[in-house]
Amino acid sequence: xxxxxxxxxxxxxxxxxxxxxxxxxxxxxxxxxxxxxxxxxxxxxxxxxxxxxxxxxxxxxxxxxxxxxxxxxxxxxxxxxxxxxxxxxxxxxxxxxxxxxxxxxxxxxxxxxxxxxxxxxxxxxxxxxxxxxxxxxxxxxxxxxxxxxxxxxxxxxxxxxxxxxxxxxxxxxxxxxxxxxxxxxxxxxxxxxxxxxxxxx
Amino acid sequence: xxxxxxxxxxxxxxxxxxxxxxxxxxxxxxxxxxxxxxxxxxxxxxxxxxxxxxxxxxxxxxxxxxxxxxxxxxxxxxxxxxxxxxxxxxxxxxxxxxxxxxxxxxxxxxxxxxxxxxxxxxxxxxxxxxxxxxxxxxxxxxxxxxxxxxxxxxxxxxxxxxxxxxxxxxxxxxxxxxxxxxxxxxxxxxxxxxxxxxxxxxxxxxxxxxxxxxxxxxxxxxxxxxxxxxxxxxxxxxxxxxxxxxxxxxxxxxxxxxxxxxxxxxxxxxxxxxxxxxxxxxxxxxxxxxxxxxxxxxxxxxxxxxxxxxxxxxxxxxxxxxxxxxxxxxxxxxxxxxxxxxxxxxxxxxxxxxxxxxxxxxxxxxxxxxxxxxxxxxxxx
Numbered sequence: 001x002x003x004x005x006x007x008x009x010x011x012x013x014x015x016x017x018x019x020x021x022x023x024x025x026x027x028x029x030x031x032x033x034x035x036x037x038x039x040x041x042x043x044x045x046x047x048x049x050x051x052x053x054x055x056x057x058x059x060x061x062x063x064x065x066x067x068x069x070x071x072x073x074x075x076x077x078x079x080x081x082x083x084x085x086x087x088x089x090x091x092x093x094x095x096x097x098x099x100x101x102x103x104x105x106x107x108x109x110x111x112x113x114x115x116x117x118x119x120x121x122x123x124x125x126x127x128x129x130x131x132x133x134x135x136x137x138x139x140x141x142x143x144x145x146x147x148x149x150x151x152x153x154x155x156x157x158x159x160x161x162x163x164x165x166x167x168x169x170x171x172x173x174x175x176x177x178x179x180x181x182x183x184x185x186x187x188x189x190x191x192x193x194x195x196x197x198x199x200x201x
Numbered sequence: 202x203x204x205x206x207x208x209x210x211x212x213x214x215x216x217x218x219x220x221x222x223x224x225x226x227x228x229x230x231x232x233x234x235x236x237x238x239x240x241x242x243x244x245x246x247x248x249x250x251x252x253x254x255x256x257x258x259x260x261x262x263x264x265x266x267x268x269x270x271x272x273x274x275x276x277x278x279x280x281x282x283x284x285x286x287x288x289x290x291x292x293x294x295x296x297x298x299x300x301x302x303x304x305x306x307x308x309x310x311x312x313x314x315x316x317x318x319x320x321x322x323x324x325x326x327x328x329x330x331x332x333x334x335x336x337x338x339x340x341x342x343x344x345x346x347x348x349x350x351x352x353x354x355x356x357x358x359x360x361x362x363x364x365x366x367x368x369x370x371x372x373x374x375x376x377x378x379x380x381x382x383x384x385x386x387x388x389x390x391x392x393x394x395x396x397x398x399x400x401x402x403x404x405x406x407x408x409x410x411x412x413x414x415x416x417x418x419x420x421x422x423x424x425x426x427x428x429x430x431x432x433x434x435x436x437x438x439x440x441x442x443x444x445x446x447x448x449x450x451x452x453x454x455x456x457x458x459x460x461x462x463x464x465x466x467x468x469x470x471x472x473x474x475x476x477x478x479x480x481x482x483x484x485x486x487x488x489x490x491x492x493x494x495x496x497x498x499x500x501x502x503x504x505x506x507x508x509x510x511x512x513x514x515x516x517x518x519x520x521x522x523x524x525x526x527x528x529x530x531x532x533x534x535x536x537x538x539x540x541x542x543x544x545x546x547x548x549x550x551x552x553x554x555x556x557x558x559x560x561x562x563x564x565x566x567x568x569x570x571x572x573x574x575x576x577x578x579x580x581x582x
Contacts, residue, residue: 046547054553054554058553061553066544068544070537
């Protein structure tokens with residue numbers, strides 16, 4: 001459990017490296033607004049977060065991060081095309097009811113969309129499944145099946161296939177090993193623990 | 202044992218305690234949006250807490266249709282009923298009078314001490330009654346601005362209010378963008394919808410059709426008491442919710458519990474509404490009710506400014522808009538629209554939705570969730 005803050009930082013560092021100063025950013029599933037607070041402070045972005053959870057939105061308010069409590073699609077539909085420079089979808093996509101709709105809507109709103117997710121194809125996940133056949137609980141999958149939200153297991157190759165099918169161009173990829181730190185040089189679908197994509201359409 | 206020791210509202214923790222109102226007399230002509238001018242006006246107001254050295258800690262509270270300037274504290278040691286937002290305002294409470302200087306004024310057109318239809322028209326020596334100009338939300342705000350200027354307050358830390366108060370809050374941010382740093386509109390709308398206009402019209406008709414209304418020229422101690430009671434009873438239903446009423450009253454009977462086969466009060470909910478109506482006529486003027494409901498009906502920011510985005514173009518204030526799940530008078534959607542338009546103008550705006558089943562009146566109810574949001578927004582760095 002101790003490694004979790006580190007993993008969040010790695011995630012945040014790469015995501016913010018891809019973000020230009022003074023740009024505008026929509027964070028889908030912004031949680032407590034940690035990423036946006038960082039981006040507002042370091043890159044003076046115009047940032048907006050969206051999350052379902054009132055407690056989390058309350059934390060955003062405390063951080064001075066503008067946030068919208070409600071449905072992602074509902075908020076996204078209220079903006080004109082290319083209103084944002086970037087939409088960030090970091091560790092959110094696996095919990096969506098309608099991932100395709102959300103990703104396509106995100107591509108309508110911004111030239112660049114950042115998507116980060118835990119690779120279900122990572123060998124340890126495969127191994128766990130093979131041995132126990134049960135739901136994975138670790139430092140990033142915190143909940144028992146009966147406690148947490150429904151979660152789509154996404155693998156890198158399936159995600160690439162999805163992009164291909166929808167004519168979404170992947171402009172950047174970052175694959176990290178199981179420690180979410182060391183770059184993963186080969187066989188990402190097997191050896192990468194966490195993947196970040198930059199998409200455009 | 203004396204009364205002061207007995208009354209926890211007087212010196213209990215978090216209480217503003219004893220308060221008194223003040224009157225601000227604006228001695229110059231004031232022109233309303235409808236083009237009419239009155240030679241002077243008065244606003245009755247209250248303040249709590251202290252203005253800091255920089256004069257930068259003022260929170261203005263805007264009241265709703267049937268509210269007034271008395272939003273916290275008590276008037277005497279025997280007073281058992283504190284101001285209407287006493288749960289929100291006080292030392293250590295979300296609108297913390299240890300930090301903030303809080304002002305609330307009775308709206309222009311009101312009947313609780315401010316100039317309104319009941320007031321004497323200096324030109325005729327008689328009450329204005331229906332000669333009073335049509336007051337709009339913008340008129341209310343421009344009059345309040347005169348009060349704030351008179352108090353030599355150079356900026357407002359925040360403007361906060363629900364329902365009709367929320368409309369004033371929006372108008373403040375639009376008309377005085379440099380002046381207002383933060384806004385918290387609650388349970389409100391940028392544009393009065395058809396359903397709300399419809400309810401207001403029924404209330405107005407109840408008053409106007411009462412023979413005692415006399416074209417608005419009733420004597421100060423008389424008037425359309427039946428009409429105003431009915432208007433209030435009906436309006437009160439729109440402030441509650443199906444679930445909230447079911448929980449509070451259900452089908453509970455009065456007294457014997459037997460059905461009386463009469464049209465007198467059988468059910469607890471009937472007794473409650475009659476009580477609400479009766480107590481309202483003792484404190485509220487029927488003509489003010491007509492004027493204020495009209496002010497609500499005429500409120501339409503998209504129409505006034507061309508679009509809601511255009512209305513918000515110059516806004517500088519950071520906004521926290523709060524909707525309530527069970528509010529069907531100004532439902533969450535109408536509150537969300539405000540935030541969506543602010544965001545489209547790239548303003549700092551947040552929408553939060555509080556799950557409560559007290560209907561429109563949720564914003565007045567003791568609710569830790571609401572307090573947390575308010576504290577997070579008002580107490581930030």
